[in-house]
Amino acid sequence: MENIPLARPTELYDAYLFDLDGTIYLGEELLPGARRMIEELRRRDIPVRFLSNNPTKAPTQYAEKLERLGLPTALPDIANTVATMVNFLLANHRDAVVFPIAEQPLIDALEAAGIAMSDDPARIDIVIASYDRGFDYRKLQIAFDAIWFHKRAFLVATNPDRYCPFPGGRGEPDCAAIVAAIEACTGTTCRQIVGKPDPNMVTQALAGLDVDPARCVMVGDRLGTDIELAVRASMPSAMTLTGDSTLDDVAAAPVDHRPTYILERIDQLIPAHVWDELGWTADETHA
Ligand SMILES: [Mg+2]
Numbered sequence: 001m002e003n004i005p006l007a008r009p010t011e012l013y014d015a016y017l018f019d020l021d022g023t024i025y026l027g028e029e030l031l032p033g034a035r036r037m038i039e040e041l042r043r044r045d046i047p048v049r050f051l052s053n054n055p056t057k058a059p060t061q062y063a064e065k066l067e068r069l070g071l072p073t074a075l076p077d078i079a080n081t082v083a084t085m086v087n088f089l090l091a092n093h094r095d096a097v098v099f100p101i102a103e104q105p106l107i108d109a110l111e112a113a114g115i116a117m118s119d120d121p122a123r124i125d126i127v128i129a130s131y132d133r134g135f136d137y138r139k140l141q142i143a144f145d146a147i148w149f150h151k152r153a154f155l156v157a158t159n160p161d162r163y164c165p166f167p168g169g170r171g172e173p174d175c176a177a178i179v180a181a182i183e184a185c186t187g188t189t190c191r192q193i194v195g196k197p198d199p200n201m202v203t204q205a206l207a208g209l210d211v212d213p214a215r216c217v218m219v220g221d222r223l224g225t226d227i228e229l230a231v232r233a234s235m236p237s238a239m240t241l242t243g244d245s246t247l248d249d250v251a252a253a254p255v256d257h258r259p260t261y262i263l264e265r266i267d268q269l270i271p272a273h274v275w276d277e278l279g280w281t282a283d284e285t286h287a
Pocket residue numbers: 019020021022023220221222243
């Protein structure tokens with residue numbers, strides 16, 4: 001297989017978008033170099049935004065987690081698929097009755113936005129699949145009846161991830177498994193996935209910033225979501241090798257779907273000449 005070299009940026013960019021799971025932290029630990037890298041960007045007044053495909057937490061829960069890990073972050077600097085799904089529905093299907101296959105944070109956000117919800121298949125216009133650890137046969141039957149029997153509802157999803165990475169190489173089945181279950185029994189095809197790599201996520205994350213996406217770097221650990229988002233939004237990208245995707249995955253991808261940069265640790269986003277100025281070394285294991 002083709003040998004893919006590591007490549008780090010030689011300049012600082014105007015803004016940075018970061019994935020969270022597998023990029024900034026894994027489980028309850030910041031990944032090596034994450035804190036000093038974010039602190040250095042902030043010290044230079046370079047905007048930093050976080051975006052996650054995970055709809056099982058509200059943005060407030062991400063803010064709490066980042067604070068607990070030593071990276072206090074303002075709520076507007078965090079975008080995830082709870083907010084993206086609500087915004088998508090408000091913009092395109094404000095009057096639809098939805099059936100969310102979802103955990104409480106998305107249900108609460110739909111309720112707060114005034115979106116009608118029902119588990120009566122005869123009334124459902126849109127079935128929302130998400131990363132739902134309470135998924136069961138009852139929910140599958142309601143989705144099936146709304147889509148296949150009543151021929152009324154269509155399917156949308158929060159995110160395309162197959163699994164959510166955990167420490168120690170473990171993981172949990174994610175939204176793709178639930179989409180697949182519904183598609184398998186109904187024969188339908190999911191009409192819209194609002195999370196990464198949908199470029200909507202970039203629009204939402206950069207809202208309020210006067211920056212050219214071509215001067216922003218999207219940083220993440222997954223080729224199919226984080227890096228593909230950068231490709232679709234015409235942004236440079238950096239892939240960290242601390243989460244899901246590997247150098248072999250990059251080698252297997254078409255050249256125009258590969259990351260601009262590939263990093264062994266996330267603080268390599270800061271160019272080498274700045275490391276020298278700061279006296280940083282790579283053998284430091286602290287965050
Ligand atoms: Mg990730």
